[in-house]
Ligand SMILES: NC(=O)c1ccc[n+]([C@@H]2O[C@H](COP(=O)([O-])OP(=O)(O)OC[C@H]3O[C@@H](n4cnc5c(N)ncnc54)[C@H](O)[C@@H]3O)[C@@H](O)[C@H]2O)c1
């Protein structure tokens with residue numbers, strides 16, 4: 303006989319608003335907030351990015367959920383209490399009302415790379431139909447429902463300004479380089495198009511803080527639900543599996559206040575760039591490499607793929623290339639690589655290659671292309687980077703996991719064109735396809751990944 307998960311003491315007062323109520327937020331920011339010394343004073347109102355299901359499930363258990371921390375010493379369930387209320391993305395009036403409250407000090411984001419709606423120049427893609435639609439809706443009525451993340455943030459900030467509720471910090475926790483700067487640029491640009499005075503207020507009173515976030519957190523499966531029930535006797539509809547390791551490095555002033563996150567292990571720095579490069583290139587870069595190359599070899603999870611000596615060798619080669627361009631002492635990089643291999647081998651964290659493979663057109667320019675370009679600038683031919691790109695081309699040709707990418711049409715057309723390597727390189731970074739030696743290298747890696755030869 304199992305019992306449902308219910309709150310016995312009142313939820314903490316809402317002072318943080320979150321957009322993107324996925325598993326990662328619940329394994330990371332919500333968990334740090336609950337563990338902070340003043341966590342009882344900092345509740346989160348968390349909104350889904352699109353569909354309402356995650357909010358409905360969580361509200362049926364008063365915002366509570368079990369974090370199942372899966373380590374070498376077994377599974378450790380713990381109930382996380384910081385989410386005071388979950389909302390569907392469509393509950394826009396509630397979102398605006400929260401932003402009008404001066405005690406709401408921080409807006410956090412985990413909405414995936416795609417939600418920032420970046421164009422080829424790295425700024426807001428103003429011509430996307432959904433951006434055009436949000437702008438038209440906001441011009442007609444600043445409180446009208448909008449669908450994009452930049453649109454929702456601009457609407458929320460306009461409501462805050464109108465209510466004279468004071469400064470606020472927006473903190474991106476997505477896997478993007480310079481995530482604070484990117485968030486600030488798309489939000490300020492959309493505000494500028496709507497109302498230059500609002501953009502001026504945003505520049506003065508809204509901080510776009512940056513952070514490097516890390517905790518490998520896969521999707522929830524029936525097995526996770528059953529394990530939590532067996533361990534706790536509680537039926538949790540919405541538990542989150544994660545690993546023991548966790549890291550959060552933040553840069554920002556937080557003029558309106560924030561939880562005492564340091565007490566929970568968050569590190570505050572002046573500049574997150576080097577932390578971000580280390581994590582995006584080494585962890586996320588090797589994840590993407592394994593997602594495409596591992597799937598071609600018939601693997602389903604990171605643990606399976608990294609246990610394959612061929613995949614492991616490709617990862618090591620890629621790491622050697624990337625590490626040459628990280629301003630971090632060699633012994634620290636060696637320790638980091640060793641720790642990553644341990645984390646990847648964790649059998650409890652079944653991180654599906656298909657999940658990581660999604661959105662390659664947005665991820666590879668951040669995870670693989672920087673090391674590749676740095677190697678080419680140094681006159682070298684980076685075989686590890688080339689292997690990742692060749693494996694992506696094979697993925698786009700439909701030879702492994704299904705293609706799930708906001709630029710799928712263009713990416714598949716490039717990968718199946720008469721000059722595929724050149725076209726795909728140009729898609730990832732304009733002009734890269736003019737590098738004939740690189741085109742030849744990536745072309746040669748396509749054959750290495752052919753199942754008949756592996
Ligand atoms: N899972 C991890 O291990 C991990 C680790 C570090 C960082 N992250 C970051 O967190 C993000 C979310 O990861 P997750 O594991 O929570 O995924 P998830 O699938 O569990 O949740 C994704 C959330 O983003 C929203 N979303 C997706 N596409 C959107 C769009 N186009 N517009 C608006 N909202 C959108 C969804 O509605 C959902 O709320 C990642 O993309 C990454 O940037 C994840």
Ligand SMILES: O=P(O)(O)OC[C@@H](O)[C@@H](O)[C@H](O)[C@H](O)CO
Nearest residue numbers: 477515516517518519586589658
């Ligand atoms: O979450 P994504 O889709 O940006 O990337 C997939 C994984 O590489 C990522 O989730 C890592 O597991 C995570 O970044 C580890 O902290």
